[in-house]
Amino acid sequence: MPSDPRSDPIDRDGLRPAFWRRALTDLTQKEWEALCDGCGKCCLNKLEDEETGEVALTRIACRLFDDRTCRCSNYDLRLLHVPECVVLTPATLPKAAYFMPETCAYRRLHEGRELPAWHPLLTGDPMSPHKAGASLIDETVNETLVPDDDDWEDFVIEEPLGGA
Secondary structure, eight states: OOSSTTSOSSOOTTOOTTGGGSOGGGOOHHHHHHTOOOOOGGGEEEEEOTTTOOEEEEEEEOTTEETTTTEETTGGGHHHHOTTOOOOOTTTHHHHGGGSOTTOHHHHHHTTOOOOTTOHHHHSOTTHHHHTTOSOTTOOEEGGGOOOGGGGGGGEEOOOOTTO
16 A cells, blocks of 8 residues: 555556446446545445434544545455445445445446546546545544544534535
8 A cells, every 4th residue: 555645556547438437337347446536535434313314424534544545554455354344336336325425436426426526537636636625634533543432423524525
């Protein structure tokens, strides 16, 4: 995992032009991975209102989240360390989309919306989500530092949308 947020761990070379306009089920694995904008918001712990189904983001991040890069520090082996991590696929997306961030490319495309203007696939810059204010780079608290779930409400935040 790169320690420099400017280096993009996602290989975006050689992708089909505007592949994201295809059905999500028609994407290659490389294209699917390239949809990730690197904002890190999917790695935040969330609270769901049982009555309304409303989902709120907290500033509390998964224990594997590297808040300097907004990436998982052990992406390939994350399920060994965090079994509750949701592996997003075209098959799991329909049930998982509601708790994905509003700006998430996977959610947006699933809902028939376009990529946000700052998405790296549109800008060519892996730093564009951070520059647009759409990420939580250097703004999270590791979940190991807030062990009591009852305290999570103190960390609820508004989703940084970055003009999406």
